[in-house]
Structures are given as C-alpha cells and as structure tokens.
Amino acid sequence: MLRFIATRLLQGVLVLLAIYAVTFFLVAATPGSPFSSERAISPEILAQIESFYGYDKPVTERFVTSITNVLHGEFGPSAVYANRTVTQIIGASFPVSAKLGLFALAVALGIGIPVGILAAVRQNSWLDYLPMSISMGGICLPTFVMGPLLVLIFGLILEWLPVAGWFGWEYTILPSLTLGLYYAAYFARLTRGGMLEMLNQDWVRTARAKGVPERTIIWKHCLKGGLIPAITFLGPALAGIISGSFVVETIFQIPGLGQWFVKGALNRDDFLILGCTVLFAALIVVMNLIVDIVQVALNPRLKYE
Amino acid sequence: MDTFSLAGSLTGIRRFCKAALLICAPALLAACGSSERATDVAAEEGVLMIGIGSEPKTIDPGLATGTPESRVLYALMEGLIGQDPKDDLVNQPGVAERWESNEDFTVWTFHLRENAKWSNGDPLTAEDFAYAWKRTLTPELGAEFAEMLFVIKNAEPYQKGEITDWSQVGVKVLDPYTLQVTLEGPTPHFLGMTKHYTYFPVDAKVVEANGGAADRQSRWSTAENFVGNGPFVIKRWAISEVMETVKNPNYWDAANVKLNGVNFYPVENISAEETMFRGGRLHITYEVPSSKLPILKTKFKDELQIDKYLGSYFYRVNTTKPPFDDPRVRKAFAMAIDKQLLVDKVTQGGQQPATGYVPPGISGYEASTAVPYDVEAARRLLAEAGYPDGKGFPTREILINTSENHRRVAEAIQAMWKKNLNVEVGIYNQEWKVYLNSQINLDYDVSRSGWIADYVYPSAFLNIFTTGGGNNNTGWGNPQYDRLIDASRTAQTEEERMGLMHDAEEILLNELPIIPIYWYTRVYLKDPRVKGWYPKLLDRHPYKYIYFDNSGTAAADEVNGEGA
C-alpha cells in the first residue's frame, strides 16, 4: 500500500508540473496585461513596470524562472496587489474556502445520504419520488439563483440570517446551504442507487426469509456496501465544492480563494492564477488518492493497482 | 417490488432526522436571536462602515491608481490642501496652513503647519513632500500616475530619464516648513490637483527603511509598516474582508475629527453590497445595481443618493475604418440616439443625457449642446454619406466590456440605430483586459468608454483627445484642436482659457470621434444617520467632517453626546 501511495504521489507531482506549464503558457497567450487600465499609462512607464516584474524577458525564460521559484516553494509576487505575494494571498484565503467547503460537504452528506436511503428503502413510493424530486431541485437550479433566492427569503424577508459577509459562524449557514444543496442531490441519487443494488441482492432475500429484522438488514448489512458509490463521489465532490465555491463566494462576499482566482484571471495576475490553479489541482489529486484508499478499505474486492 | 415491512428501517431514519433537527434548531434560533444590526452598534460607537468596491491594490499614494484606493487614502493621508466636505472648488487648509502664487500662476509657495505629524509621531516637513514627488518621478519605480505630476517644471524629462539632476525639477524646499513649486505653465487649478493622492507626502524615513524609493514591492505600505498623516490609522487589515481604522491621535486636527473609526469593506459584488446595506452591514455603499433602482426608489427613498459626478459616458468610434471614417456617418449615429429615453428607461440613475462631452458643473464653462437627438438630421446625414435609409451600410459592432449595465445600454442603442437609421449593428462583449487591448489597438468599430475627471477643470476631459494621445484610442486627430489645447495651457486669463477649451470641444463635437451618451451620476445608498457627507462632483468625501446623528432612531434612547 505504501508503494501505491508513493507512486500516486509521484504521478501527482508530474501532473501538477504539467498543469503549471499548460496554465503558464495559456495565461501568457491571453491578451491583456496586468498593468493595462482604462487610463493609459505612457509607454515609458509601462516598460519600466514590465521590466520590474520581468515581463520584458522572453516567455520561455520567464517560465524557467517561475518554475524554479515554485520548486523553491515561492509562487512569486502578485503583479497587481503591490507588496503581497501569492503565498500570502493563498494563505489568507484558503482557510476560508476550506471551511466553507467542509460545511457545504456536511450539508451535502447530511441531506443527501438520509434522503437516498429513505428513497431506496421505499422505492417507487411517494417517499421515493418526493424527496428525490426536491433534492433534484438542487441540481436543476444554478447556484447563482439558489443563493440570491435564499438570501431574499432568509436574509431580507424573514431576517433570520445575515445576508453576506464572513464575520461569524452564522454567516456560514446560507453559503454552505447554497453550495451543499447542489451536491446533496448527487449524494441522494448515488446513495439510492447503491442501496437499491444491495437490497436487491440474493443474500438479502435469504436473510429476510430467515426472519432477520429489516432494520438489521438495512443498517447492519446493506449500508456499508450501499454507501460505496457515495464515497467514491466524495473526492470529486470535495474538489468541485472547493473549486466551484467562487460563485458562492461572490454572491455572499466571502474572502475565499475562489474569488481570488477569478480576480487573478480577470486581472491577468499570472502568478496568482498559477498559484490557485496548482493548489486546486493538488487538492484534487490528494482527494482522489484518499478516496481510492477509503474505497479499498470498504470494498475488499478491490485491490491497489 | 417493495412488499416487505419497512417499519424498522423507517424508525432508524426518523431517529436520524430527529437528531439532525436537534442539532440544527438551536443554531437557527441562536442566529435569529442575534439580530442586532452591526450598523446600529457601529453608529453608536461612531464607526463608519463603508463599501469601497474592491480590495485596494495598494495604499501607497505614489502607486495607487483607482477609486477604492482613493477612498482609503483620503482617510489615511492628507495632502497640502484639504478637501472641503461640500465643494471640490473650495480649498481647505491641509498640511499647508497658507499658500500663495505669483501673478501668472506658475510659482506656488506652500507654508506648512508646524504641528503636522506622521502617525508614528515623526514631524512632517516639506522634505517629505519633495521626497514623495521625487520618488513618484523616479523612472525605476514606474509609478502609473507619474503623469499627474507633469505640470511641475521638468518633471516629465526627469521621469523619462532625460535629465537626472533633481535640482532642475521645479520643487524647492525653502525651509522645513516652506515648499515652493514651479510649474511648466500657468495653472490656476493647481491647488485642485494637489488634492489628488498622487501629491500626498510619504514618510521618507519609513520608505527608505523598507527598500527605498525605487522598490515597487516595498513593504512600507503593508498594514504593519504603514505610516500616514491623515485623520485615521489602520487598526486591522484582513485581506478582501475589511480594513478597520481608528482615529489618529497624532493628526494635527484630531480634536475636530468626529468619528472614532472608519471600516472599509471591499465588496466586489454590487448585489451583495446592496443586501449587506439592507441587512445592516454597511452605512454607505460604493454602488447600487441599476436593476434594483426601481425598488430602491420607492422603498429606500431616504437612503438612495443620486449625486452629480464629473464623468462622461460615451462611445469611441474608430475613425480609421470605413464607414466611420466619414464624419457625417459618425454624426448621424450620434444624433440617432434618444438619450433622454435611455437615461429615463434604461440607466434610471438620474444621469443627464449628454449633448456634449465635458459634463456640466465646472464653473465658468458651459456644457455644450452640439449633439442633440434629431432623427431627421441623422437620416439626412446618413443619406448624404451614401447610405440612404441605411441601404448598403455594412455590419458593424459595438464593443463593450462584460457588464450587465453596459450590455443593457448597448442593446437599447442598437435598437435605436435599427429603428432610426435602419442599420444593423451587432454587440460583442469582451472581458475587461481584452477589451482594453482591443481599444488600444483600434481593433473595434464602436467601443463603450467613459472618462472621470481627476480635478474640476475642462482640460481633465479635453486633454485626452489630442493627436496621438495615449488615451485617444480613436485614431482621430485635428491640428487645430491640438493648437487650441496647447494655447489654453499658456493663456493668461481664465476667460481666455475657457474660451479656447470651448472652441476645442466644438471641434471635437463637430467631427465626433466619440458619441456622447450621458453624464454620470454617483448612485449609492447612505444611512440617513450619517451626517456631514455631501454630494461632490469628484466624489471625494473627507472623513473628518462626518458624524452620526443617532437622535432619530429608537436605539438612541440612551444618553449620547453626539447631537450635532
């Protein structure tokens, strides 16, 4: 198993390097510069700024310099936010995104899995259709509609919850719900599918015939296997939640990494874009690895390859 | 298929749900309980909560370039001349107690107050101004707004490296408290220019200790190291969350600063900002989503502010490409826009339909009425140019940068051109930086644009359309126009200057490399308790005059001394 992890990590590092290169050249090919603004800067001043940040060098040379810096653990300065380094920005905003992501995941699992189990146990009844339909709403309404809608109802009309900002735990409720509901629907469907498959197996029938209580069958025997699809989805879901959080961060004005990524992309702040991209990719790589390990632990039929 | 009993499993699920509810309910209740609005608490404490649009890119006055930065800088620093709370043309004493100029406004002498201090207690002297300006003009620093200082004698050649001897530049420190500035030409509005943050001083010792004058990444302007001379100092700066400031005890006029602090919130999403205002997290917003204006006009009458603003919204036309190389075509397009309808029904923020380029509000300068809405004349001009009833007119496009408001305006104009001129014009939006690129490279037909003045004078607008100017971006040029603008720089009397600039604008409006659309307003929400904040043409609000009037609210039952 250690060999498996080591191989995967090594692969992960290669993937990250590849992603770094692709992003670097993609950004370099994108029109627009971090220093352009509506009020034109004189060509002389622009040249001075560009030489300060090394933009006057050829792309390949810049690439070599920047990748060397990265290997030394420094992404470089932000070209737009004077005297801030990318590492500082990420350091300040990533914990916020991570917190939001974990809360959202809690929402997704807390709603998705019970609904899925209920729907499977009561397949083709209204207890199947209704909750599944409602949870499907989470997939069908884009987050940028769901968010403002929740704000309008709970924030402005009922005045139960704060509307935007990131100033205390009560501020996390609406964003986590908005972000989590989307994934709750997926978890519900996966759990339902997984549970149905387990419940339809021959040994379940045998157990029933032998008079094993339904409760025991469901909670003791089927749950573990039935949750496998949901667990498999955990990795992509977490990655999606973290990288997809920027709509929610924008709607609720949360100082997270997603907002910075978008800002970086719109400002052409190269190193900020690169830093965020690499971080997101690294998260996905690590998540997938963890999920694979958990999967094998749950499902003895699988082996590490 | 589901024939078996489910009683058992259902109890399990029910139990799970109950547990979940038990966990969630108190949380919800607690959240409802804490319904005291942050703005009420802050108003009681005399802390202003204000939206600044986005995270300040820097708070170094030499490198700052935008409005969010200026909002913060006017709290943290002060220039030679102070801002007047009501009128941008009135000059209040700032670091300078007194000032005078020679007859033709080319030499200005500032007498600095001796009690002015930096927030770390250091005395603030004329050297700090000279150092700051020298630094901004240092070529290696590459300060974006260095051009703001080019009215000073020899500043431009110094910045471009053509001269290296600082003593040749028109900045002289006569003694620690007297600063003399020699300008390139007569500049009666120079005092107004010094209110801009590019003219603010920096603490030479602190900058030198953190990397020196030429370091763009200097750490002197971080939250920990920053030293200012304004009414407020930084207490906490959480990136993209809030910058909290408190009263600066070392400020020379601290006794007259009424607020105890100002908190700046970099809220980028204007919808979120509006909900934050309504949810009691902001006293003043940076902007308002124009789609919300109808509801705000009825429900938030007392809060909604619509102030005149010295800015012009127009479309640039690429005069190098047919058919827009023909001034008649440009004029036809300009006259076919029903601007009144546009501001009434589309922008709805009290903007004024622009019949000229330079907005009204500059004393001594009448706004032009050269470009009215006149469909008949427009159709005639288009026919003269060879496109009767729009026949044969090639497909052209309006370039906009991605924004809901620009899109709506463009869609309305597109429909007006279709209706009035019978021409098909497309719209395409580009993301901001790509759009800037296209505009600079003249890679467009018609492009949405705007211009906001830095100081109250027509030249703030007219200077940009000189031939080959860095902000011209239309391919247009007219030697007569350039001559008039040049002449206005050296003209001796105010009337003469204004007359020359007016003639220049008439040339511009006759040839129309730009299509005027409307003159800006500032539209935002303001808590009625905030007093001492007045509409201003340049939207610069000195924080030291602001205070809260809590008497009108129920929360003001307890005794508080801040009556007015």
Next chain:
Amino acid sequence: MSDHSETAVLADEPVPPPTEASEIAAEELEEGSSLWRDAWQRLRRNKLALASLFIFLAICLFCVAGPWFSPYNADAQDLFLGAVGPSWAHPFGTDTLGRDLMVRVMEGGRISLLVGLVATMVALLIGVMYGAVAGYLGGKVDSAMMRFVDLLYALPFTIFVILLMVAFGRSLWLIFVAIGAIEWLTTARIVRSGVLGLKKQEFVEAANSLGFSHMRIIVRHLIPNVLGPVIVVATLTVPAVMLLEAFLSFLGLGVQPPDASWGVLINEGQQNMEIFPWMLIFPAFFFALTLFCLNFLGDGLRDALDPKSAKD
C-alpha cells in the same frame, strides 16, 4: 460546475455484459435487438421517466417552433413599455427593455439546448472513439491511454474553461468545443470497459478472422454494443453542460447579446427577482424543468438498460 462528477461514478460501475446480445450474430445487432425492445418495455413502465421524456420533447418543440408563431421578435424593444408582468399580450411578461419574455425564453431555449446537444455530441465523439480504441488495442496502449484520462480527471476544469473563455471568448462554437472537450472522459472510460469485455466475444474474433479492418470492427461491431450506457451518459451530460453554460453566463462569458441563452436570462432575472419576479420565474422554470426531465430520463434509461437493477 462540477460537471462530470455524477457520470464519473457511473464509469466505475461495470458495464452490463451483453448477455442477450452476444447470443445473436453481430449483423442483427444493427437492426435492433431484444435488448433494446426489453429496455423500451422497462422504460415504459417507469412513469416518471416516460413523463420526463414527453415533457422534454414538448419543451424542445415549444422552443424550436414557438418563435414562428409569436407576433414578437426576440430583440424588439419597447422602452416605453419597460418590464410588465404577464398579460394576454405577453404571457410571460416583458423584460426591462420591454422585450417579450416568451419569445426570449423560446429563443434562449434554442441556444441552451443547442449548446447542450452539440457539446454532448463532441464529448461523445471524442469519448467513444478514444475509449473504443483503448479498449480494443488493450495492453500497454490501453493502460497508457487510460492513465492519460486519469490525469485529465485531476485537472481543475472549471478553471480552464474560464481561462479559455477569457482568452478566446468571442465564439459560441468555442463554448461547445471547450465544454465538449471536458465531458468526454467519462464516456471514454465506459466505452473502454465495455469494449474490453466484448473483445473476447466470438463475433469479434470471427470478424477478425474474416480480415475486417480494425476500424471497421470498432465502428461496426464494438461501438453499437456499448451504446446503451453511452446513451445514459449522454442524457446526463446534456444537463451538466447546460448548467455549465449557465454558469459561464453568470460570469458574463456566455453567448453574445442580443442573443440570450437560458443562463443569460436567468442571470438577468436573478438580478431583477425582487421587482420583476417573472423575469426569473419563467426562464428558471423552463431551465429547471428541462434539467429535471433529462436527469430523470437518464436515471430511467439506466434502470432500463441495466437489467441487473431492474429485475423484479
């Protein structure tokens, strides 16, 4: 947003062995077999899926044919009218520029559905070919090709789409291709594992011994046999793509005005929902309903095409 995730799981499920199919000669497969008939029978019994199918077709008809019968043009403005609520003249009301919302919803539907379908086609085209080739060739080539897919799964794709749109944002076709280029991974995995199972079957070996070219074997014999799961993936990819398009519209990187996809309309409606709720309700209703139907249809198809889960 996270887009391929649902189907990603699906990819890990074993593709149903073509038990019935393999008993029949390969030629017969192309004319449809009892597998398809059985599936259709099963689908018909799934009322939810069946209803979804019909509603979806109705929406398509509404959007495609609707504009021909409407007296309004989608970009004809009436600024004096402005935004008014639903009435006989404008059943869905009008937007802030006085444009008839019903026509705009129909035209928006055309664009959104087109984006969904075309991007899905691109994804299927790439995915099916890639997966089939990998599975058919097997061995080292296969493992290299699938490792590559694994690598791509680790890319933060949303981010790349944004960068792509920022860089080259003018063309609608680019959106199709960009989105399609993201969504093919799952299809490739499914097709590959299906083909891997089929390869050893007699009819493939027979075709091989008859000297048919590899291409012909892949296209004529292998791909038709894995179409079942592919259809399921396709049904679930369309809504994912539509959601992604809406998300791009939210960022202002979607289709160009005055054309408006459902995503653009919803975003516009979301900003006006307090004052002019109909501007959100109608486009959001059609959008959600379409996604709803496609998702349920996809689930139904999976149940129908996967005999294991449907045995009673």
